[in-house]
Amino acid sequence: MRAPALYSVAGALLLTTLSAAPAGSTDAVAAPRADEQQGAAVAAARAEAAGITFGNCPKKLDLPATVKCGKVSVPLDYAHPEGKQIRLTVSRMPATHKDPQNSKRRVPTKGALVYNPGGPGSSSLHFPLIGVLPAWKRLAGAYDLVGYAPRGVGPSAPVSCQDPKQFFKGPVDAPTHPTESYKRERIVRAKAYARGCARRTGSALRHYNSLNNARDLDVLRAALGQRKLTFMGASYGTYFGALYATLFPSHVRRMVFDSAVNPDPAQIWYRSNLTQSAAFEGRWADFREWVAKHDRVYGLGDTAEEVLRSYDKVRERLAGKPAGGRVGPGQLQEAFLQAGYYDDYWPARAQALSAYLKGDVKPLVELASPVTEAAAEDENSSAVYTAVECNDAPWPTDWAVWDRDNTQLARVAPFETWDNVWMNLPCAYWQAPRQEPLDVRTGPGEVPPILILAAERDAATPYAGALEMQRRLSGSVLVTERDAGTHGIAYGPNACVNGHVDAYLLEGRLPARQAECAGHPEPKPSAPRKRGHEAAARP
Template sequence: MYGEGPHLRDTRPKNRVLALGSAGALVTATLLAGAVSAPTAGAAERHGQDREARGAAIAAARAAKAGIDWHDCPADWGLEKPIQCGWVSVPVDYAKPYGKQIKLAVDRIGNTGTKGERQGALVYNPGGPGGSGMRFPRRVTTKSALWVNTAKAYDFVGFDPRGVGHSAPISCIDPQEFVKAPKADPVPDTEADKTAQRKLAREYADGCHERSGGMLPYMTTPNTARDLDVIRAALGEKKLNYLGVSYGTYLGAVYGTLFPGHVRRMIVDSVVNPSRQNIWYEANLEQDVAFEGRWKDWEDWVAANDASFHLGTTRTAVQDKWLQLRATAKKNPIGGVVGPAELISFFQSAPYYDSSWVPVATTFSKYFAGDTQALVDAAAPDMSDTAGNITSENSNAVYTAVECADAKWPTSWRKWDRDNTRLNKNYPFMTWANAWMNLPCATWPVKQQTPLHVKTHKGLPPVLIVQSTRDAATPYEGAVELHKSFKGSRLVTEKDAGSHGVTGLVNPCVNDRVDAYLLTGKLDTADVTCAPHATPKP
């Protein structure tokens, strides 16, 4: 999954290991496959886009007239005053703007500065697909130091994208069944193991269709971008100020392509490669390689801090401990509930986020010091957390629905098997877990789209792109590709760093440029390379 920072961690499913796709893609041949000739298919695609563009304009005009009826947020949403909540209606199908409507949940907190300082609303998406942005206004109520200056100028606005949370949520399986432990080892030993996983993937795809079939054809990134424009209109904003992280960068890239003249300021942080050939199959394969690299970075750090963790003084020694732990959990799930799948779900947060380096290493260390319960507490699914389980299941359903609908995926198991077997030899940490998570797309029960060609159109202002070079979830090449696609953009690179979600970290070289852009619109005259933020300390 492509998503930013600690506030998403509690929503991560524990039984299907997450992969960013947030934050992968199809090969060209697959994208072009089909019975319709290319020119005819292109004409049909353009006709459909024209209808949807007209529908989006109708929906936006309607929303601008209606506005948003702001009120105190429901008590069980966990959003304290003065944050306010409201709803924005959008069509399920933009080709039929007067057809079935759904309501999207939005929230806001007003700017903290004067009326004269206010520059409008800053709308946020944290990634996924499947992440909720509703906690964004809490950066103001919790007085997050990084956002004090921006909060003076902007209302902070979050929303649940279509299908997520409070916005017509979709589902693919009973939430309690979704988190039930233990799970099989994602790394297959035999053909029978692969057959079993393929069966689960087909059943999951079928479950999505049975439980949410009416929404599935419309769970696409372009539709979410159209929703974003309707939200802009409902807020009374002529132009959008937007911050997108992880998958939120792809949403921003699609929005900037569809609505270039509606963008005022846009920051994209930890970037999904928007190439049509990359969305989404190839992106997930590239992710497997990047995760392995960042996993090794973490192991090097653990080894360098052996005085604190006692797991070995070399990367090889730390890796041996990891393999020993996996083997133990595979033979007998630890505490009866933590098997290899649960281990990967827990340990993957270390290559995702530097903020997880210390807690994951500490739990790892405690296990080998004889404290098994610490690992069980950290990695086992919480079967009693009904609300959390619903959120996890919903988040995974949206992730699957959007990535499967956005692009045509390979349907040949031989291709999946060949590609992942090859990758697993050198990049074993996430490869098979990622494959099984995405395999429902091979048998997806509704039509899969051709990804939008992300590019610069007239009216698009300069976009600020922020990226670390060692990011596991969204490899650096994605930022380079979007930089090429969006002419006039500026790329701020955090060199030799790899935490996902750079704008949420303390690094003045990055933070000052984010503030300057949002507050004044100014960008450096050339791309910038920043030194890494501080390495975590035990």
């Protein structure tokens, strides 16, 4: 069994780096503003009175007739609840009342279960469909499954920062040790992106943030007619779920936080991204070790170092000649970054790499090519991600800070470090006011126990964050999947984890303060799956 070090050498160095990295006034924390709290109460009362009228979903969502959709209005600015409203799109599949283990038993309803998949920038409008899967059928029998598009996402007052037609520009480079000229180029692009966000969204931009996402969740609770909220959040959804528990403790019924974000205000969000980059180096090593174990299948090397050399060979060739004219080093890096999130992606990526080196570029082109048809959706998701993270907290505004911290980190964690910088660098030049992060914390008895799930080697939300989340939420219980690194573990392949979630959501039963599940089996080498079965994800 692998030693449970979180990020090996890279993580040890990062802990030192973080202690000295000035990320703005991260020692300051905010208290909830009284006017916004009062505004949230006004909006919730109004939503409770109005309810949600559910009908057929918009055709472009491609949802079956069993799923119904509606709208709920929330204030753009909770300090002015009677001012401009935005409308969030909500989807729902009513509880089936069926017990999959006893067809004659009618299951009583437990109300609504609201789900958020994270992001920021992700929608859960298709979430109710999951009730047909075997692992979810018990929950689908007892709960109305509710998804929604958070503010700014998709049909819910969408945010945009650039023309979607410009979002995909063909093959791009992804140097792990960028030159000074490349850095200057990316600074120019980051400044332009930040200006685009301000220009295309205007003064409303400041209101797309995590605190408002938490307030919107309470308005949704009220509109659904729920006195208390049952909620499952994954990744970023755990962060504003924790904000919700802090802001509205008396409104919590049950909450599951799957792959918990570190809610420490000092981590939001500059240091969080540094920590994540270090953790991905460890997960990248996990993938390469797995490929090496199956060298007879893939022929990429029988050690992790040899697999890395094979990968670097592909990256260098793509820099000279993009595969299919579409896949350059940047697309390659993005495709293999996804392997850090989900180990069931490992076989397809190893197979594509192997085929490319044997002269067949088709699997890599199919796997890593940008899906231009999704450009508008992806541009919107990226814009919401940027807006929320930039608005939530101070960021360093001096490029020298970014350059120093990430140059040091990239010496031991080159895989993800600079890509993470370029994604977040617009926050250095952000044109909307920044907030101070809320001090997430609940005292004894303030909220019912919250169930936290975490994989020990999760790179997107490193395990230390789950421990910090548990420490800050009094009475919460942590379930750890040992020696595993999949991001999002509820109702995956681990029956032990799923049993804890079922017991909590269906019966209110919790394990001891800390419970452990053995890791699920590693994937078996196989041919790649069809591309339509995959979806990119980012915390």
